[in-house]
Amino acid sequence: MRLMEGKCRIFFVLFFLLLPLIAKQASATQHVVGGSQGWEESVDLNSWASGETFKVGDQLVFKYSSGLHSVVELGSETAYKNCDLGTSLDTKTTGNDVVKLNKVGTRYFACGTLGHCDQGMKMKITTVAGNAPSTDSGAFTAHSFPRFLMFSPLLFTILFYFLL
Numbered sequence: 001m002r003l004m005e006g007k008c009r010i011f012f013v014l015f016f017l018l019l020p021l022i023a024k025q026a027s028a029t030q031h032v033v034g035g036s037q038g039w040e041e042s043v044d045l046n047s048w049a050s051g052e053t054f055k056v057g058d059q060l061v062f063k064y065s066s067g068l069h070s071v072v073e074l075g076s077e078t079a080y081k082n083c084d085l086g087t088s089l090d091t092k093t094t095g096n097d098v099v100k101l102n103k104v105g106t107r108y109f110a111c112g113t114l115g116h117c118d119q120g121m122k123m124k125i126t127t128v129a130g131n132a133p134s135t136d137s138g139a140f141t142a143h144s145f146p147r148f149l150m151f152s153p154l155l156f157t158i159l160f161y162f163l164l
């Protein structure tokens with residue numbers, strides 16, 4: 001095992017140090033908007049949303065037929081109520097759009113296709129704080145991530161370091 005030095009050792013150390021980051025990524029929940037039906041006019045989007053808990057770090061996934069619908073993020077409650085799409089913050093059109101919920105607060109989404117918002121194709125969601133205080137920067141601030149798993153990579157690293 002004396003050959004496992006230098007680059008190999010560094011690789012192992014890096015790999016295990018990066019594990020918590022990968023795991024943190026995996027622990028964020030993806031909410032497929034509208035459930036199995038997706039981002040559709042026929043879905044009561046706000047009642048879908050009321051059954052979900054949106055936490056900082058989670059993602060919304062809008063699935064729909066590209067060209068038929070779109071996702072427009074609105075900047076205010078007023079714009080949301082009036083379906084005022086002219087003052088939008090962002091528009092997505094791919095049909096598989098991911099929106100990251102990066103902070104606590106309320107966000108407003110509507111379909112950009114003419115008339116769809118007025119027909120009720122809009123949604124208001126509120127993001128709450130995660131389980132752990134989220135400073136949003138470090139590798140060790142993972143929310144809903146077991147402490148044991150968080151520290152075991154460090155143990156593995158030390159083990160590898162001495163064994164190889």
Ligand SMILES: [Cu+2]
Nearest residue numbers: 069111113116
């Ligand atoms: Cu639409």
